[in-house]
Amino acid sequence: MLALDVREVSLLADYFVICTGKNDRQVQAIVSDVVEKEQKAQVEVKSVEGKDSAKWILIDLGDVIVHVFNEEEREFYQLEKLWADAPFVDISAWVTEK
Template sequence: MESKQLLEMVVKAADGRRAEDIVALKVDEISPMADYFVIMTGGSDRQVQAIANAIIEKAHEDQVNIGSVEGKNHAKWVLIDLGDVVVHVFREETRSFYNLEKLWSDAPVVNVDEWVND
């Protein structure tokens, strides 16, 4: 699966669990770690876990290799490494504290609106 297709899969799975403020950053030209970082917010610990589980389940369905999943038990910040796409699912206060969008501000933002239901 190409990284752009993987990005679409992640965004759709997250949106299906009502992830908020989904932001995708194209980091391939500034970091060798991945092609995209996807950052999103869940309104509660339970929702953060549900979003992460939906992404993981969809990755399994699509036979996408999952490198690692970190933070799922604490549900303040769950990191899902899908290789070319690294997903960050945050609680709002944790997202504000770490402010990854500012840290990676050199990365162009990818328009994911076409994959998100309003």
């Protein structure tokens, strides 16, 4: 999992969070967990796009957009290279991976 600070290079959001699931089931589980935790924290989940395919699911949280990819799509799109002008953000203190 990684995060990019896109404030200086995009009008879409302040941060992109990018993570990968090993299969469709894991991608769906990651998305469900993120949505559930954000709702519990009273963060508005504006939309969830791509949930039917489980290849690339986008969770719009307003200032933060979470991209959850399966491995093939992540390798193909390589968002961190597409947004290479955006610096990485150290989120290790905020996130615990299961």
